Amino acid sequence: MEFFTISMLNGLSYGLLLFMLSSGLTLIFSMMGVLNFAHASFYMVGAYVGYTVASIAGFWPGLVIAPLVVGALGALFERYFLRRVHKFGHVPELLITFGLAFVILELVQLIWGRTAVEFKPPELLRGPAFTLVNSSLDGLQVVAGAAPAALCQAADAAVRIVCSPFPATRGFMMLVALLMLLALWLMLTRTRIGLVIQSALTHPEMVESLGHNVPRVFMMVFGAGAALAGLAGVIGGSTFVTEPAMAAALGPVLFVVVVVGGMGSLAGAFLASLLIGVIQTFAIAVDYSLLGLIQSIGIKPGASMAGNSLMKLTVSQVAPILPYLFLVLILIFRPKGLLGTRED
């Protein structure tokens, strides 16, 4: 039970991190019809800027400043580069973000070096957020912070007690993502600017003729999407590792999230993020293989089959490719994505 809970929390926290990134990506996509290839690069820049600010002024100022810096960079990129190629159609737009991803990668390596930097979470977040204490006698208990050592030790050898702390960094990651989701939803549905954004998504000409500055709305959305990626970068970078390959490692998964959720659907991105986070985490726990499956239905495999490395692959070994498999399946069976509305 505690394994299920902890794995679920691990999966959800990873999924929520994915959501922090994919929300911006899907907003930008639905507005401009362009998949921003440099989105994960903004995540990386956020982590590195956060690292630099944190080493000067501490983690918390870094958490605020880094998203602002990345957001400004994103807005400037939209204003001075993306807008210029906009008139040439979608392919040049796509290519310019593709180019930007490489430029950012090289710049990051020039400025911060080619190896990982040590980006530590603040003192406040280093311990566990809470501890699950599972005793065969008293059942499951939740203790805030670290559990006292006495609680984790059974006085009687027959009683099995397992303490599973949940790291505060991951709790913080979940909290920030949920707050962000709430703020985003309130802004899009309850404010005037949100209404303008929503209408600019579907009817930009109409909105423009009503006197709104649609290009500026585009710039702000692009900047805000980049800022959200930057925020995710500070949190993700300090929880995992901050290194030049972090963008390349996350980028493809983001596209999976956006496509699976449905292009341009915020709710879909949320659902897909959680789904992929949870699937990837739980897949690691599953040790079934094709060989095991065959044996379990009563067929005795021959020597060549038993030695076949493809047959022996367990689900946990293929866990890293599951999101992509998922992507292919969704594209075949439900091309518009889980919650998408577009048919094209």
Added chain:
Amino acid sequence: MSFKLIHRAKGLLSLAVGVALVVSASVAHAQAKPLAGQTVKLAWIDPLTGLMGPVGNNQLNTVRFMAEKYNASNPAGVKFEIVPFDNKLSPTESLNALKSAIDQGVHYIMQGNGSSVALALVDAINKHNERNPGKEVLYMNTAAVDPDLTNSKCSYWHFRFDADTSMKMEAMTAFIKDMPDVKNVYLLNQNYSHGVQVAKYAKEMLAQKRPDIKIVGEDLHPLAQVRDFAPYIAKIKASGADTVITGNWGTDLSLLVKAANEAGYNGKFFTYYATVTGTPSALGSAGAGRVYVIGYAHANMGGQPTQWMKEFNQKTDDDMYTFAYQSMFEMLGIAMAKTKSTDPVKVAAAMEGLKFKSYNGDVEMRKSDHQLQQPLYMTVWQKTDAKFPYQLEKTGMTQALVKEYPSYVSSTPTSCQMKRPS
């Protein structure tokens, strides 16, 4: 006119004097150091970028440090020059690096990180040497420990200075044999040749030495890709394992240990590489008393190794752990002095079966498979004290020697059918 002649004569005279001086100097030198003044280029092919970049950077500093030491003192009198190539831990990049090293006239190739890379290199070097007689290159393997390299894929041109996976596992299981509280073992390894071999030998040798031990779980994860080990740790905890055996290295070990500490896993870790860059910091004080390392050297050997570790630390602010380079330089120096040549074919013949004294005692390059036979040490992570004073990565922690295994204990048989050039 006459002035010019005088001038030329003067020039000739000084030239003659100069030649005479050089000749007499080199004659005097030749008795002591047969190859004085010759330069031997060694290509270094290992990662300097990516997740394993810090490991490679440390090792490049180490090999340069060692080269400096041996340039001053090797018996052949040669000067070792290091030509580094960044292979990004990729076999393809390594083959490109090998090619440009050969084009630059380098005859000695060093590589260590990743048996996946080593297997590609050994293949390429075999082919090159077969097709280009007179231009042979030798492969100095400093850390790639897949046993295949000295068994089914053994090559006359390949020499390994690390101890292979089976040797280390032999010593590790000999140690575990006497630990009655090890009952349930989990095998977590990287999904490539080395990791697969660690899991295979761990199962075989534990079954021989401690048949009562249960393997409660086994996992292979992608090499240098995983950033979040929390799901693996949750699985290990759920399996009820009291001990984890892992051949992981670099970030794959430091992130694993970090996740284990965060998730409150307090079982033992038996590792190959817990002293490699980044991992000591991740271990911190939380790893005390339960993280074991098997290796051909350790942080508190005393004498010259410790002296060099201190010097290295002052120079680079980092810890030296790849002592395999020392055995390599030692052996190259002896073999070149013996053959009075830097020709790789002659040097290779001289290195076969060579016995010499290295930093860890008497060692031998076994003739049958070119695997260095050497003592191994089992150490445990703990606070520094009077007996074990050298702290790693400024953690205040060190590895304390718990058991020393002489060469014959860890020596494993080989199935190598060495093809020697006729």
